[in-house]
Amino acid sequence: MASVETTSDKEMTFDLNLVPFIDILSTCICFLLMTTIWIQIGVFNVSQAIGSEPPAGGKNPPSVIVEMKNDGLVEVSLKDVEGLRKPHATDIRPARSGGVDWGQVENRITEIGSRFPTVKTVLVMPGSKTRYDDVIKMMDAFKRNKIDQIGLAPLSGT
Numbered sequence: 001m002a003s004v005e006t007t008s009d010k011e012m013t014f015d016l017n018l019v020p021f022i023d024i025l026s027t028c029i030c031f032l033l034m035t036t037i038w039i040q041i042g043v044f045n046v047s048q049a050i051g052s053e054p055p056a057g058g059k060n061p062p063s064v065i066v067e068m069k070n071d072g073l074v075e076v077s078l079k080d081v082e083g084l085r086k087p088h089a090t091d092i093r094p095a096r097s098g099g100v101d102w103g104q105v106e107n108r109i110t111e112i113g114s115r116f117p118t119v120k121t122v123l124v125m126p127g128s129k130t131r132y133d134d135v136i137k138m139m140d141a142f143k144r145n146k147i148d149q150i151g152l153a154p155l156s157g158t
Contacts, residue, residue: 063121064112064147066138070127072099074138076108081116100134106141113145121149128154
């Protein structure tokens with residue numbers, strides 16, 4: 001019969017070389033630290049548009065309501081503004097390219113800022129298919145014209 005040797009006398013040791021693993025991790029950490037220089041994070045402070053507390057005096061502040069429809073049509077309405085008896089709305093037609101006509105929007109916002117300096121509140125209501133860039137561009141246009149209390153609410157049904 002054949003004899004079988006047991007390996008109980010041999011010591012079973014296993015060495016794991018961690019140096020390459022540490023090299024890869026340190027390279028990844030260096031890469032992440034170096035690439036954070038090129039990342040720019042923008043912050044845009046926006047107040048809550050729906051569900052906030054009503055004003056203390058019971059009177060609504062003068063405000064602008066901007067409805068951004070899906071086809072590029074923008075409706076700008078003035079509400080609770082002194083000197084206007086009823087809410088005033090203006091439609092800004094889409095540009096020929098099909099998007100928002102930013103020249104007309106800028107002109108209308110500048111006109112509101114100069115004609116009604118008490119207006120500081122804006123509610124932007126984008127449509128369901130309005131581009132995110134357009135919403136941010138609209139909010140930025142109001143910020144540039146010193147109308148800085150901006151709320152954002154979804155426009156239902158479009």
